[in-house]
Amino acid sequence: MKLGRLNHVAIAVPDLEKAVATYRDVLGAVVSAPQSLPEHGVRVVFVELANSKVELLEPLGVDSPIAAFLEKNPAGAIHHLCYEVADIFSARDRLKAGGARILGDGEPKTGAHGKPVLFLHPKDFCGTLIELEQE
Ligand SMILES: CC[C@@H](C(=O)O)C(=O)SCCNC(=O)CCNC(=O)[C@H](O)C(C)(C)COP(=O)(O)OP(=O)(O)OC[C@H]1O[C@@H](n2cnc3c(N)ncnc32)[C@H](O)[C@@H]1OP(=O)(O)O
Numbered sequence: 175m176k177l178g179r180l181n182h183v184a185i186a187v188p189d190l191e192k193a194v195a196t197y198r199d200v201l202g203a204v205v206s207a208p209q210s211l212p213e214h215g216v217r218v219v220f221v222e223l224a225n226s227k228v229e230l231l232e233p234l235g236v237d238s239p240i241a242a243f244l245e246k247n248p249a250g251a252i253h254h255l256c257y258e259v260a261d262i263f264s265a266r267d268r269l270k271a272g273g274a275r276i277l278g279d280g281e282p283k284t285g286a287h288g289k290p291v292l293f294l295h296p297k298d299f300c301g302t303l304i305e306l307e308q309e
């Protein structure tokens with residue numbers, strides 16, 4: 175298993191429109207249009223940077239995986255880091271064999287970029303939730 179590029183840093187926010195205004199109007203960033211992803215329980219935008227992206231996430235629906243996190247961090251906070259991998263299935267199998275917890279049913283879902291993604295438990299990775307995305 176070899177870790178690739180940092181694809182994005184995700185920030186969970188209570189109000190996506192307000193967060194977009196902060197990044198676009200105060201910080202002068204280029205921000206994508208909002209995208210609802212019911213399968214992931216979030217609404218997202220991407221802040222485009224020269225060397226990576228910032229994903230702003232707002233809960234979508236009652237079972238959103240970011241709802242409990244936002245209850246603990248009501249003003250918003252960094253939620254996960256997304257790294258690219260060349261082969262998500264081989265990365266998953268190597269990590270699982272080493273004892274890491276793959277979240278959900280362990281099968282990749284299609285992420286915001288239309289590519290397979292998986293999540294790794296934050297308690298197994300220095301207190302940071304990790305998303306892996308197929309290159
Ligand atoms: C837009 C699609 C996609 C993309 O393509 O980019 C996305 O990014 S979707 C993003 C949202 N999806 C997910 O986060 C899916 C994976 N997440 C989960 O499965 C869960 O959120 C979780 C990480 C397993 C936590 O759920 P749960 O166990 O129900 O919550 P708890 O509140 O009980 O947390 C247990 C424990 O873990 C700590 N924790 C929780 N979230 C984080 C976090 N983001 N970063 C660091 N630590 C986290 C939490 O504080 C608890 O710790 P203790 O209090 O010490 O027990």
Ligand SMILES: [Co+2]
Nearest residue numbers: 184229256305
């Ligand atoms: Co993400």
